[in-house]
Amino acid sequence: MSDKNTQEKLQKALAAVHAETPPAFAEVWAAAERQNETSRKRYAGFVAVAAAIVVGVTAFGLWSANEVEMTDEFLIADALMNSTQWSAPSDLLMPEYRFDIYQDIPLLMESTELQEGSLL
């Protein structure tokens, strides 16, 4: 049996056993386009949500890093303010720490007597 003969027989058998009535191309194509569009939008939505999450996490990361820096700056400023109250290291050598030895004005000896034209 030739190939041509077999081909004819099989094609006839297939057509007789399984009727092939294809749906209209335009319908299937339109449905496919709709499905493609839906899945494309879904994918775009997913990408948008993922991008928003990434942006959010990055922004939060940057903000929190900035927050730490500002705190550091504040601490430095506070330290500078404190540095305006200065005490000399030699204060530690005083009899009583931070106690001014000259609490009273010392009394000076006064005299009205003159000696060789000058007050004693």
Added chain:
Amino acid sequence: MREHDALEHNPQVSRKALEALHSQLFGWALSRCGFDQATAEDLMQQAYVEVLSGRARFDNKSTLKTFVFGVVQNLARSRFRRLAVHMRLIKTYANAPVDEVTNDGHEDHQEQRRIWQAVESLPRRQRDITELVFCRDMTIEAASAVMGVSLGSGRVHYDRAKKALAGALAGMQTNETLT
């Protein structure tokens, strides 16, 4: 050359070219899912979605027919396999009593059925290559590409299928002569 209705994600494919292949492709899709019309339509739609989205990309390495037949074959293999087996089982049991009823008058139809049953009784790859070459007008090379086997392997399947079919059809003729 890019045609005016070329697809956005598949510039080598045009809607018109797909439309020309639609009927043949539907026949192949039917065969992939146990000849169930609704499943075949769904399979076709999925195949077109794959082509439209560019997930299945045609690069002119084969003919467009080979490419889209391959897309349907791969989809059927990956997504519709279980369903196809299910449909085939239903068909097998649903068709059994019909055979007896049609025995009365439709001799020609019965003969056609027996011929096709001879094809269906072949091992899967032999059946596929027989259908692609004899019923879908493909070369052995293109059929092998659709099936995802090498050309050498395709030739072996084709040769075995042809021998088995020749034997089965010759047996049928002998039986007819005897009756």
